[in-house]
Amino acid sequence: MRIDATVLEDLARGCAVLGAGGGGDTYAGVLACRHAIALHGPVPVVDLDDLDDDAVVLPVGGIGAPTVSIEKVGNVVADGNLVRTYERVSGRRVGALMGSEIGGGNGLVAVMMAARLGLPVADADGMGRAFPEIPQVTMELAGVSPAPAVLADERGNVVVSWPADGAFAERIARVLSIEFGGDVLGTDYAMPASVARTATVRGSVSLAIRIGRALRSEDDPVGALLAAVAGRRLLGGKLVDVDRVVEDGFVRGAAGIEGLGDDRGRTLRVSIQNENLLATEDGRVRASTPDIITVLDTGTGAAVPTERLRYGQRVDVVAFACDPVWRTPAGLALAGPRHFGYDVDYVPFEALT
Amino acid sequence: MRIDATVLEDLARGCAVLGAGGGGDTYAGVLACRHAIALHGPVPVVDLDDLDDDAVVLPVGGIGAPTVSIEKVGNVVADGNLVRTYERVSGRRVGALMGSEIGGGNGLVAVMMAARLGLPVADADGMGRAFPEIPQVTMELAGVSPAPAVLADERGNVVVSWPADGAFAERIARVLSIEFGGDVLGTDYAMPASVARTATVRGSVSLAIRIGRALRSEDDPVGALLAAVAGRRLLGGKLVDVDRVVEDGFVRGAAGIEGLGDDRGRTLRVSIQNENLLATEDGRVRASTPDIITVLDTGTGAAVPTERLRYGQRVDVVAFACDPVWRTPAGLALAGPRHFGYDVDYVPFEALT
Numbered sequence: 001m002r003i004d005a006t007v008l009e010d011l012a013r014g015c016a017v018l019g020a021g022g023g024g025d026t027y028a029g030v031l032a033c034r035h036a037i038a039l040h041g042p043v044p045v046v047d048l049d050d051l052d053d054d055a056v057v058l059p060v061g062g063i064g065a066p067t068v069s070i071e072k073v074g075n076v077v078a079d080g081n082l083v084r085t086y087e088r089v090s091g092r093r094v095g096a097l098m099g100s101e102i103g104g105g106n107g108l109v110a111v112m113m114a115a116r117l118g119l120p121v122a123d124a125d126g127m128g129r130a131f132p133e134i135p136q137v138t139m140e141l142a143g144v145s146p147a148p149a150v151l152a153d154e155r156g157n158v159v160v161s162w163p164a165d166g167a168f169a170e171r172i173a174r175v176l177s178i179e180f181g182g183d184v185l186g187t188d189y190a191m192p193a194s195v196a197r198t199a200t201v202r203g204s205v206s207l208a209i210r211i212g213r214a215l216r217s218e219d220d221p222v223g224a225l226l227a228a229v230a231g232r233r234l235l236g237g238k239l240v241d242v243d244r245v246v247e248d249g250f251v252r253g254a255a256g257i258e259g260l261g262d263d264r265g266r267t268l269r270v271s272i273q274n275e276n277l278l279a280t281e282d283g284r285v286r287a288s289t290p291d292i293i294t295v296l297d298t299g300t301g302a303a304v305p306t307e308r309l310r311y312g313q314r315v316d317v318v319a320f321a322c323d324p325v326w327r328t329p330a331g332l333a334l335a336g337p338r339h340f341g342y343d344v345d346y347v348p349f350e351a352l353t
Numbered sequence: 354m355r356i357d358a359t360v361l362e363d364l365a366r367g368c369a370v371l372g373a374g375g376g377g378d379t380y381a382g383v384l385a386c387r388h389a390i391a392l393h394g395p396v397p398v399v400d401l402d403d404l405d406d407d408a409v410v411l412p413v414g415g416i417g418a419p420t421v422s423i424e425k426v427g428n429v430v431a432d433g434n435l436v437r438t439y440e441r442v443s444g445r446r447v448g449a450l451m452g453s454e455i456g457g458g459n460g461l462v463a464v465m466m467a468a469r470l471g472l473p474v475a476d477a478d479g480m481g482r483a484f485p486e487i488p489q490v491t492m493e494l495a496g497v498s499p500a501p502a503v504l505a506d507e508r509g510n511v512v513v514s515w516p517a518d519g520a521f522a523e524r525i526a527r528v529l530s531i532e533f534g535g536d537v538l539g540t541d542y543a544m545p546a547s548v549a550r551t552a553t554v555r556g557s558v559s560l561a562i563r564i565g566r567a568l569r570s571e572d573d574p575v576g577a578l579l580a581a582v583a584g585r586r587l588l589g590g591k592l593v594d595v596d597r598v599v600e601d602g603f604v605r606g607a608a609g610i611e612g613l614g615d616d617r618g619r620t621l622r623v624s625i626q627n628e629n630l631l632a633t634e635d636g637r638v639r640a641s642t643p644d645i646i647t648v649l650d651t652g653t654g655a656a657v658p659t660e661r662l663r664y665g666q667r668v669d670v671v672a673f674a675c676d677p678v679w680r681t682p683a684g685l686a687l688a689g690p691r692h693f694g695y696d697v698d699y700v701p702f703e704a705l706t
Contacts, residue, residue: 089442089513155517159525160442164508172512175528 001206002042003111003121008033010212015107016303017211017225018204020292022275023104023130024062025305033108036115043111044120045205046096051122051193055095057200058086058190059126060113061106063134063151063173064183078152078185079113085150085158086187095193098122100137100186102204103130103275104305109185121205126189128201128323129292132250132274134173135166136335138325139189142199149173149188153180201323221301222316231320232349234279234286235259235268236298239313244306250274255295255309257317268317270295271342272306278342279317287319287349288337290326294318319349354559355395356464356474361386363565368460369656370564370578371557373645375628376457376483377415378658386461389468396464397473398558399449404475404546408448410553411439411543412479413466414459416487416504416526417536431505431538432466438503438511439540448546451475453490453539455557456483456628457658462538474558479542481554481676482645485603485627487526488519489688491678492542495552502526502541506533554676574654575669584673585702587632587639588612588621589651592666597659603627608648608662610670621670623648624695625659631695632670640672640702641690643679647671672702 003011012026012033037043048057060082083094097110097117102125114121126137135146146169147162159176163169169188177184191199210228217224226233241256251274259266268286271278276293279286287293295304298314325331327348333339336346356364365379365386390396401410413435436447450463450470455478467474479490488499499522500515512529516522522541530537544552563581570577579586594609604627612619621639624631629646632639640646648657651667678684680701686692689699 085515153517155521157514157517157521157525159512159514161513162438162509162511164506164510168508168510171532172510172529175532176525179524179528 001045003037003045004042005034005037007209008037008111010209011111011205012108012212013215013302014208014211015102015104016305017215017294017296018107018128018208018292019103019130019303019305020275020294021272021304021306022132023101023106025308026105026108029105029108029112033112033115036112040115040118043114045123046120047123048193048197048200048202051095053192053194055193056092056190057096057098057122057193057196058083058094058187059098059100059137059139060110060185060187061100062109062183063186064177077154077156079116081152081156081158082150082185082187083113083117085152085160086148086190089148089160090190094119096120096122098196098200099125100188101125101127101130102201102208103127106130107208122196123205124196124200124202125204126200128204129290130275131335134170134188137189138201138323139191139199140166140334141325141330142195144189144191144195144199146188149186151176151184151186153184215301222296222298222318225296225301226318229320231318234293234317234319235263235266235281236261236316237263237268237314239309239311239315242309242311244272244309251306257315260314270317273340274306276306277340278337278344279319285344285347286352288342288344288346289340290322290331290335290346291349292320292322321348321350354398356390356398357395358387358390360562361390361464363562364464364558365461365565366568366655367561367564368455368457369658370568370647370649371460371481371561371645372456372483372656372658373628373647374625374657374659375485376454376459378661379458379461382458382461382465386465386468389465393468393471396467398476399473400476401546401550401553401555404448406545406547408546409445409543410449410451410475410546410549411436411447411540412451412453412490412492413463413538413540414453415462415536416539417530430507430509432469434505434509434511435503435538435540436466436470438505438513439501439543442501442513443543447472449473449475451549451553452478453541454478454480454483455554455561456480459483460561475549476558477549477553477555478557479553481557482643483628484688487523487541490542491554491676492544492552493519493687494678494683495548497542497544497548497552499541502539504529504537504539506537568654575649575651575671578649578654579671582673584671587646587670587672588616588619588634589614589669590616590621590667592662592664592668595662595664597625597662604659610668613667623670626693627659629659630693631690631697632672638697638700639705641695641697641699642693643675643684643688643699644702645673645675674701674703
């Protein structure tokens with residue numbers, strides 16, 4: 001499979017849905033990828049089984065508040081520096097790029113970089129969705145080291161770190177992304193393909209493309225999506241309340257959705273920390289992280305990133321299952337509701353009514 | 354020359370004087386050096402002329418608020434990581450360590466590390482005093498690159514950066530030193546000895562030791578010091594006002610000294626940003642950065658670091674000349690009074706009455 005300009009549109013729509021509102025807007029990412037593909041040709045997508053065992057799979061992505069990344073289209077200085085510096089300090093050659101997270105614009109960063117650098121993209125990612133923190137990746141659960149982690153910005157700043165642990169990888173990247181203007185390209189948790197085969201979420205690029213295709217349905221895009229991901233509509237209605245701030249490099253807040261049509265009289269509240277993390281109705285949990293909660297534009301079925309939620313929008317809120325590894329005790333400790341400060345136990349969305 | 358436990362005491366007293374109140378307290382540094390010298394033996398001091406042309410001279414120091422560094426004695430994890438990581442990413446062997454700044458406790462960091470790592474210390478530094486910001490070094494004036502800059506903390510965190518410029522070297526180190534608890538070991542502006550011979554302040558380790566010896570005078574330590582550095586006493590009196598806060602990783606504030614004895618009726622105000630940067634009397638400048646303004650304990654002649662200034666202390670405030678390179682237009686742009694936000698032109702202290 002290759003990602004050309006047409007497949008790119010499907011991929012981007014799918015990444016937006018998998019992003020659960022986070023991972024950054026896909027708009028600038030589509031522009032940057034389209035430009036890179038026009039210049040350098042389509043990007044090959046490789047299955048991890050087809051890479052040599054010792055080929056390095058390099059997870060990449062943008063780090064920072066998504067509200068800022070909309071304004072900073074990916075740049076050529078940073079991505080060259082990122083891969084070159086990783087290869088220089090590790091002494092290893094990169095065999096394929098991979099999105100640290102498939103969700104949102106970050107699902108496209110690897111494609112843009114791969115086109116420019118002449119590398120393939122692995123059909124996998126580190127989350128199967130988007131999460132706000134660096135160590136919230138399946139590689140952390142698999143015991144892969146985040147080091148050497150590299151950050152690069154558009155001015156030529158390059159920083160490599162060997163963090164004491166995943167939490168310090170997060171702290172280092174967060175303060176530097178703020179210092180570099182709110183957004184920076186980064187790589188961490190690099191590994192050989194032999195490790196990546198069990199340490200990543202496999203097939204997520206293909207899944208995103210399938211989701212994008214389902215959303216092309218003109219009759220009922222939301223219904224087609226729900227069929228594709230075995231998901232559930234939590235509520236259809238109107239955004240009546242958006243409370244959102246950018247602080248410490250994060251988008252935080254909550255949105256209220258008032259039901260319309262069959263859902264009239266009901267209200268859903270979605271809590272946000274870069275991603276949609278918790279959906280409650282009358283104080284009862286309807287779905288929570290690590291399951292994927294996505295707000296869709298009712299007319300087009302397009303996923304709405306948290307930084308674009310606005311009063312009066314007609315939306316459908318849907319939920320579907322995360323990768324099974326996130327439902328294990330270790331996965332929930334890293335990305336369950338309590339990790340984000342919500343005082344609720346995780347229950348798979350399928351078991352909630 | 355070798356630095357043993359006796360020479361160490363002189364060196365430390367001299368570093369405190371050259372620190373102009375900054376560079377960190379020498380107390381913890383003396384303890385750490387004494388321990389390292391007891392374990393590994395005296396540290397050889399080498400003249401830059403005696404090093405091979407291509408021997409790398411590695412400037413090292415602690416970065417952070419001096420108030421914090423008092424509480425964090427230099428640690429073994431960080432200094433090994435610092436040198437090893439520099440050698441690994443640069444592919445070059447370190448021939449000698451050098452203090453980034455001779456002033457304060459930072460003048461002792463190179464000695465402590467050199468003892469532990471079995472390296473000599475160069476008889477030179479990057480300031481001839483202490484300054485608060487990373488790029489305020491003679492190497493910056495000489496066009497040496499700060500990259501690769503390395504930071505290491507006691508938990509095992511290691512960060513290497515290739516900053517876009519000296520200002521970014523400062524920003525990266527500052528936010529990370531705060532993130533790592535307010536103090537971190539760092540190296541930057543490494544260079545071969547052939548470059549160091551003209552890009553550093555030569556002989557500053559010897560000078561610090563001479564100053565320390567002068568202060569051993571039992572009759573008149575302050576007078577002996579002034580003779581050794583061709584300095585001037587600005588005022589002798591009592592600290593009546595200390596206004597000091599730690600913010601953004603810096604110690605900021607001002608101290609008021611009321612004259613006693615011959616100086617009765619006069620008042621000196623010393624403005625502080627980690628170092629004593631400006632001394633004024635009745636609104637007129639008596640001395641300013643880059644010249645060295647030091648507050649001495651009247652009884653012992655010991656220099657008082659800015660973070661130890663306290664109400665009621667009997668002190669002599671002295672001024673003496675900085676290295677001539679700081680009095681050039683480029684030197685003043687980097688470290689003159691206007692750089693620090695003081696609205697005064699620099700005049701050499703000898704020309705002020």
